Amino acid sequence: MPELPEVETVMRGLDGHLTGRRIARAILRRADIRWPIPLTLPRVLTGATVLGFRRRGKFMLMRLDNGWSVLIHLGMSGRMLLDKPEAAHEHLTIETEDGGRVGFVDPRRFGALDLVRTVDEDNHKLLAGMGPEPLGNEFSGAYLAAVCKGRSAPIKAVLLDQRVVAGIGNIYASEALFRSGISPTRAAGKISLPRLETLAAAVRATLIEAIAAGGSSLRDYVQPSGELGYFQHAWKVYGRTGEPCERCPGPPECNGIRQITQSGRSTFYCPKTQR
DNA sequence: AACCGCGCCTGTTCGC
DNA sequence: TGCGAACAGGCGCGGT
Numbered sequence: 001m002p003e004l005p006e007v008e009t010v011m012r013g014l015d016g017h018l019t020g021r022r023i024a025r026a027i028l029r030r031a032d033i034r035w036p037i038p039l040t041l042p043r044v045l046t047g048a049t050v051l052g053f054r055r056r057g058k059f060m061l062m063r064l065d066n067g068w069s070v071l072i073h074l075g076m077s078g079r080m081l082l083d084k085p086e087a088a089h090e091h092l093t094i095e096t097e098d099g100g101r102v103g104f105v106d107p108r109r110f111g112a113l114d115l116v117r118t119v120d121e122d123n124h125k126l127l128a129g130m131g132p133e134p135l136g137n138e139f140s141g142a143y144l145a146a147v148c149k150g151r152s153a154p155i156k157a158v159l160l161d162q163r164v165v166a167g168i169g170n171i172y173a174s175e176a177l178f179r180s181g182i183s184p185t186r187a188a189g190k191i192s193l194p195r196l197e198t199l200a201a202a203v204r205a206t207l208i209e210a211i212a213a214g215g216s217s218l219r220d221y222v223q224p225s226g227e228l229g230y231f232q233h234a235w236k237v238y239g240r241t242g243e244p245c246e247r248c249p250g251p252p253e254c255n256g257i258r259q260i261t262q263s264g265r266s267t268f269y270c271p272k273t274q275r
Numbered sequence: 276a277a278c279c280g281c282g283c284c285t286g287t288t289c290g291c
Numbered sequence: 292t293g294c295g296a297a298c299a300g301g302c303g304c305g306g307t
Contacts, residue, residue: 002301003301033284034283034284034301034302034303058301073301073302074301075284075300075301075302076284076285076299076300076301077284077285077286077299077300089285107284107285107286108283108284108285108286108299108300109283109284109285110283110284110300110301110302111301112302126302150277151277151278152277152278153277153278153279157278157279160301162301162302169300169301170299170300170301263278263279263280264279264280264281264300265299265300265301266298266299266300277307278306278307279305279306279307280304280305280306280307281303281304281305281306282302282303282304282305283301283302283303284300285299286298286299287297287298287299288296288297288298288299289295289296289297289298290294290295290296290297291293291294291295291296
């Protein structure tokens with residue numbers, strides 16, 4: 001899962017751990033993940049000093065002082081372990097001169113590690129064409145109206161489209177739609193501007209609250225430090241099939257949160273309060 | 276063009 | 292209790 005709030009949390013952990021440090025050694029143990037890791041990665045990392053980090057959607061970029069940036073995507077099950085002993089599925093290990101250690105672990109191998117010239121970061125194949133940051137100025141109700149115009153796809157599918165907006169995944173799409181009172185099945189092109197303004201605000205608020213909580217921890221995901229984020233306790237609909245929604249008085253008014261499948265993904269919503 | 280469904284991958288959970 | 296089936300989902304791709 002890691003979505004924008006989890007990636008932001010991980011990135012802050014890495015920043016505190018690596019920025020300003022010099023890399024003494026890098027060990028690539030397994031390169032064949034979703035997008036093969038370049039075999040030159042250890043050579044580029046070794047001896048470089050980490051200048052800082054940037055997030056773009058669900059991607060992280062680690063900038064080095066040698067002109068290279070490392071693009072990092074956690075996929076479904078990716079984790080960055082800080083100062084832990086070597087774990088199973090630890091594909092890459094980075095050791096800093098001051099004795100620090102970072103392990104990239106990705107059992108399901110849906111993640112990515114790649115090299116890109118720092119000046120060319122945004123032209124990387126996986127970043128080019130990505131939509132605006134949902135927490136940036138460009139993302140608004142008016143923007144959503146422009147991209148939703150004429151589209152028959154359900155609004156939930158549109159929110160998941162990284163070309164529309166960057167960083168929203170399955171959990172936060174359901175949560176933001178619940179908060180906005182919009183049904184996930186509604187055709188994107190048939191939602192009024194005021195309601196899309198509500199949705200844009202709901203997306204922002206949901207993500208900001210999740211970041212403040214350190215993201216959501218699923219069973220296969222922890223923060224770099226090993227601590228758990230706690231936003232999963234704030235989920236209103238995700239994973240709550242059958243439970244009463246907080247805006248409903250209960251049966252017979254509301255039969256609880258419903259789970260459906262859209263584009264092969266689980267969606268959770270309240271049929272009574274989301275229209 | 277837009278949209279949907281599939282395949283990738285493995286650890287965990289579910290149901291018989 | 293034990294086993295295989297189903298599930299989790301970010302992403303690119305191919306088919307309609």
